[in-house]
Amino acid sequence: MGKLIGLDKVVMDADVFAICVQHALSIEKQEIMGVLMGEVDETECTSRIKAVRILNRSDKHADRVEISPNQLVLAVDTAEQLEDTFGKPLKVLGWYHSHPHITVDPSGIDVNTQAGYQVMSIYFIGLIFSVFNIDSATKKNKIHLTCFQASGHLRKDVELVIQSVPLRLHTLREIAGLPDILVREEEETCESNAEQDELAILHNDTLKTIKLVQIVSNLTRRISDDLEERSTTVSQRIKILEKMKRELQNDLQSL
Numbered sequence: 453m454g455k456l457i458g459l460d461k462v463v464m465d466a467d468v469f470a471i472c473v474q475h476a477l478s479i480e481k482q483e484i485m486g487v488l489m490g491e492v493d494e495t496e497c498t499s500r501i502k503a504v505r506i507l508n509r510s511d512k513h514a515d516r517v518e519i520s521p522n523q524l525v526l527a528v529d530t531a532e533q534l535e536d537t538f539g540k541p542l543k544v545l546g547w548y549h550s551h552p553h554i555t556v557d558p559s560g561i562d563v564n565t566q567a568g569y570q571v572m573s574i575y576f577i578g579l580i581f582s583v584f585n586i587d588s589a590t591k592k593n594k595i596h597l598t599c600f601q602a603s604g605h606l607r608k609d610v611e612l613v614i615q616s617v618p619l620r621l622h623t624l625r626e627i628a629g630l631p632d633i634l635v636r637e638e639e640e641t642c643e644s645n646a647e648q649d650e651l652a653i654l655h656n657d658t659l660k661t662i663k664l665v666q667i668v669s670n671l672t673r674r675i676s677d678d679l680e681e682r683s684t685t686v687s688q689r690i691k692i693l694e695k696m697k698r699e700l701q702n703d704l705q706s707l
Contacts, residue, residue, distance in 0.1 A: 459575050460497040461611045462546075462599050464488075467623040468504045469614050471630075473595065474678070475506055476550040476581035478630060483517040487527040488546035489534065492575045499545045499575045502538060505530050506626055508633050517549045518565065537622055544572075548579035556582035556596040558607050567602035577601055577610060627679070638663050 468488070475484050490501040505527045507519060524544065531542040547569065549562075558566070558580055566578045582596040599612035638660050 459499060459577070459601065459610060461613060462499045462501060462577050463613045463615050464501040465615050465617045467617055467619045468501055470619075471504055471506075471623055471627050472548050472579065472581060474627060475630060476548075476552075476583045476595075478634065479550075480552050480584050483550050483552065485517045485519060485547060485549040487519065487524070487544055488548060488577070488579070489527065489531040489542040490545045491538075491540065491542060492545070492573075499577055501546060502542055503531070503534055503620075503622055504548075504626055506630055506633055508636060519547060534622060537620065545575055546577040546579065548581065551580055551582040552584045554582065556580050556598045558598070558600055560605075563600075563602045563605065563607050566600065567605075570602060579612075624679075 472486065475486060478484065486507050487505045488501045489503040489505065490499060492499055507523050507527075527544050531544055535541040547566075558578065562578065562580065566576075569576045569578070578600050580598050580600070582598075583593070585594045585596070586592070587594050597612070599610045601608045601610055
């Protein structure tokens with residue numbers, strides 16, 4: 453397979469990677485998707501992913517997902533608004549979606565979709581998270597990830613490097629806003645069924661209530677616990693740094 457001119461590597465900030473994984477694990481029976489934003493290092497032929505935008509799905513399917521033009525426009529606006537955070541406006545440089553219960557390999561539709569996005573930029577990349585795969589030996593959920601581009605009608609793997617960074621405010625807001633997005637999706641689904649008979653409406657309202665409870669119990673609580681652990685870790689690091697500062701000040705005074 454020939455080399456795709458323009459892109460050699462993708463460097464993704466760890467906080468972006470964390471929210472993509474959290475998003476992929478939020479729904480087991482349908483694919484999820486989001487948009488990746490960052491900057492291009494043309495000297496090193498590298499896409500540097502700095503932020504993420506979780507998208508509201510208008511269509512929910514177990515085997516496919518797509519980004520509407522309106523959602524891409526919103527993602528572009530979000531990227532430009534992040535100028536204050538990063539000191540420069542970012543670009544939309546990729547998309548990600550999940551493969552629940554199936555392999556991480558992109559389908560023919562995934563490759564064709566990626567090829568269409570690469571018309572916008574040769575640095576545009578795709579990520580797929582294969583989730584909810586139980587290892588028969590350990591009985592634990594295994595997560596697989598692939599980073600790819602399209603080369604003709606074929607997939608081309610791209611090196612992905614995860615870069616350690618602190619949790620940024622934008623990413624924190626995206627994580628905290630994920631339950632709201634899922635709730636909004638359920639409400640929109642119910643609104644689309646508003647013209648059904650009373651029995652169907654009652655049935656759908658019951659399903660909606662069950663799904664909202666699942667969002668709160670399975671996702672909101674998990675996000676809250678994760679952020680609580682992050683807060684505890686940060687507090688511990690602050691105490692260590694304060695101790696080091698006092699020791700250094702004492703050393704200076706003794707000189």
